[in-house]
Amino acid sequence: MPSSPPTTTWSRWSGTTGPARTLRSGQCATRFIHSAKPFEGDARREHLVADFLENHAYRIPGAERVESGVGRVDALRKSVTRLGASRVLVASSKSVVEKTPNVDRVQGALAGCAVEVFGGCRQHSPESDIEAMIVAIARHGADAVVSIGGSSIFDTVKIATSRHADRTGAEPIPQIAIPTTLSAGEFTYGAGYTEEETQSKKLALDPRVAPRIVVLDPEVTIDTPAELWLSSGIKALDHALEAVWAIRPHPYVEPLALEAIRLLFENLPSSRDPANLESRAACQFAAWMSISGAGASGMRLSHFLGHQIGARLHIPHGITSCILLPSVMRHLRDKTLAAQGRIAVAMGLSRANLAPEKLADAAADRLETFIADLGLPHSIDAAGGTPEDIDAITVASFAAATQLGLADDLPEGPESIRRILLGGG
Structure with a gap:
């Protein structure tokens, strides 16, 4: 194969000298060091060249505008004006409203154009919440929704605006999303919801209802509970890892996903201090990068199983990733060995003449330790599940996996799922 030019990458470092640019958003500055060093030398370049020659399709998955920086939420009225809206429904959860x-800050920034605060969005977006929001939109003639919180809130809004449009024959009303976690649901047009009668998680896809504007302001994350903030960071890692070891990897997505892994391993631990806005802003950008695979790469086992156990056991999205991700990594090792080597390097591990299998094992151990050091639950029983729950989830999940074309990753059928859920990989 002819030699290829060096790959240019962007990596964030502290206290490193060299050619640099300072990227500023509002009052928040993050320093990136430009390096001509490729991700992993010649082998990495050959991997990218091979990917470039494949047939690919990529759909831009999310917002048409991202506004970022400390205090950016206070400019919300300008964002609403940009959408041509004047009657805004504010959507959130009871905990965000009350705690x-x-x-209150969003309402102040909207300068009188908020018609109602819909504070009833619950975890995993039950259908009854969706229907209640549709009623609120119609009652006030709302022409935009500003949502603030995590992915369950954004999912509720996306499905409500989609169904409202279908029922009225109008275009969906536009959304502005302000995330307080790192789950990154604000950057996609997909939404999960819970069918309450069966307690099963369903997926809705409607490209019309991705939030038009996303506002990344680290200040609004200060009051996010520590476990929620940190576990949603593991959810972002989940997105990034699944993009790298995807069944249909994409050469545009992978560099972003690898950079997301680097940024999260470097910044998530220090972001435990709510006052460390630089680390929190870096994590917000990492979450944005991590979700880029939604436009091309699709999901694999961790994301899929996370939705299954989350809806059935009422476990938050981020905690499902803490439970599943190391085990899924071990389970997929032999099928995704080269990808796991690149992930290991992004985590900060050295190849050091390790065999590929040993490097992948070291990466799974590194991930498990990383999660544990953050003080997060990393087993179903630690999150409140029981052996009986595992039995029910195993059977239902394998049937759903087969429908989604994921059965090839589960060579022993339901028993493969059982081992993953029990942490055996």
């Missing part, structure tokens, strides 16, 4: 100043 943080964020909704």
